[in-house]
Amino acid sequence: MEKLANPQKTIEIIQKNHFTFQKRFGQNFLIDAHVLEKIIAAAEITKDDFVLEIGPGIGTMTQYLAETAREVTAVEIDRNLIPILEETLAPYENVTIVNQDIMKLDIAALAREKNGGRPIRVVGNLPYYITTPIVMGLLESAVPLLSITVMVQKEVALRMQAGPGTKDYGALSLAVQYYAEPYLAANVPPNCFIPRPGVGSAVIRLTRRQTPPVQVKDENLMFALIRASFAQRRKTLVNGLKNASDLDFSKEQITQALADVGLSETVRGETLTLEQFAALADALDGI
Ligand code: SAM
Numbered sequence: 307m308e309k310l311a312n313p314q315k316t317i318e319i320i321q322k323n324h325f326t327f328q329k330r331f332g333q334n335f336l337i338d339a340h341v342l343e344k345i346i347a348a349a350e351i352t353k354d355d356f357v358l359e360i361g362p363g364i365g366t367m368t369q370y371l372a373e374t375a376r377e378v379t380a381v382e383i384d385r386n387l388i389p390i391l392e393e394t395l396a397p398y399e400n401v402t403i404v405n406q407d408i409m410k411l412d413i414a415a416l417a418r419e420k421n422g423g424r425p426i427r428v429v430g431n432l433p434y435y436i437t438t439p440i441v442m443g444l445l446e447s448a449v450p451l452l453s454i455t456v457m458v459q460k461e462v463a464l465r466m467q468a469g470p471g472t473k474d475y476g477a478l479s480l481a482v483q484y485y486a487e488p489y490l491a492a493n494v495p496p497n498c499f500i501p502r503p504g505v506g507s508a509v510i511r512l513t514r515r516q517t518p519p520v521q522v523k524d525e526n527l528m529f530a531l532i533r534a535s536f537a538q539r540r541k542t543l544v545n546g547l548k549n550a551s552d553l554d555f556s557k558e559q560i561t562q563a564l565a566d567v568g569l570s571e572t573v574r575g576e577t578l579t580l581e582q583f584a585a586l587a588d589a590l591d592g593i
Contacts, residue, residue: 307373307397310366311339316500319364323390327501331384332433335363336457338498341509346370348491348511349429349455356421360408360430360440360456363387365394367431372398375427377420383407408440413449425450425514431457434503438462438478441512445485451514454486463490463508471577477536480580481529484519486512520584528587535575535583543575555590563589 310316316337319325327333336342345367351357351374362368362380364387371378372395379402382391391403404411417426428451432440437458444454458466461474467488468474482488491509496502522528534550535543544560547553555563561571567585569578578586 307369309339309369310364310394311337311342311369313337313500316364316366319390319394320500325364325386325390328384328386330435332361332435333363333384334431334499334501334503336366336431336498337500338494341492341494341498342367342370344492345429345431345455345457345509346374348489348509349427349453350511351375351427351429355452356417356424356426358413358416358426358428360428361433362391362403363431365391367429368395368401369398371429372401376400378402379404379416379420381406381408381411409436409443413444414447417450421450423450425452427452428454429456434459434462434505441466442478442481445482445512445514453511453513455491455509455511457494457507457509459503460493460506460508463510466510466512470579475576476539477529477532480532480583482512483580486514488512520581522584522587523591524587527591528583531587531590532575532583535578539574539576541574542571543569543573543578544571546575555593559590559593563593 316335353376355375357371357375357378359368359371359378359380362382368380377400381404385405388405395401417423464474465476465478466482467490468479489511491511494507530552534553535546538546544557547560548557563586564571566589
């Protein structure tokens with residue numbers, strides 16, 4: 307099957323169909339076969355797998371997914387792309403195209419229908435304006451998942467895999483790492499896309515954990531502490547937590563809890579590991 311992953315073929319399809327790029331949908335189409343091969347390898351797809359592709363565009367990555375997976379459902383919001391996808395993907399009998407907003411799709415129901423409720427793989431060159439809601443929505447939901455392998459803005463990929471004490475470490479790092487194991491598979495420069503995005507990109511694989519890496523009595527409290535500590539990054543943890551609107555602890559209670567888990571009262575949130583946030587949440591729980 308002739309591949310779409312080159313500039314000539316992509317431009318030809320766009321012109322033939324009088325397609326105009328919509329900035330509001332984050333449309334930057336991949337034109338580099340080498341990058342696509344890296345994404346497919348990173349996604350560890352086998353012929354047993356059902357793959358959900360988010361935002362197929364003109365079907366460039368879908369071709370590779372169709373050749374590697376058992377079955378693919380590709381969800382595209384832009385109705386102007388649907389007739390193009392129907393043509394470019396016509397040779398692939400294992401692909402279903404769905405014209406929907408991924409944020410409104412019942413993915414658990416799709417996994418039940420297409421994969422008997424067994425864990426699915428999610429792959430996509432994501433629209434950057436909704437990367438975090440898509441990824442966190444999937445990880446926090448009850449969708450049965452093996453992995454999410456996605457192209458995202460490079461900065462976001464760095465934040466997802468950052469560790470304590472680094473400049474990229476934040477609430478997103480901890481949230482992602484609580485649910486998944488991140489692996490940065492490739493850096494991708496702007497010239498691999500049409501049109502070129504204004505930022506660098508990276509491919510990251512998030513392998514869903516079967517059990518969280520830490521045990522905590524109240525997950526919601528732990529994430530509220532995490533959000534509060536990074537909302538006021540420059541402050542000490544005590545001040546960050548004391549000022550948080552959705553927490554109700556006094557300075558004394560926080561100082562006591564920090565002492566209980568062996569942390570100094572001048573510590574900053576950005577140096578704490580997930581284990582330390584979990585221990586702090588348990589120390590504050592029920593105070
Ligand atoms: N996969 C194609 C590629 O690599 O060439 C296109 C990637 S492009 C960065 C993102 C795609 O996601 C676009 O086709 C865009 O229309 C689609 N998209 C944007 N928002 C979406 C949403 N909420 N639900 C589903 N698709 C969306």
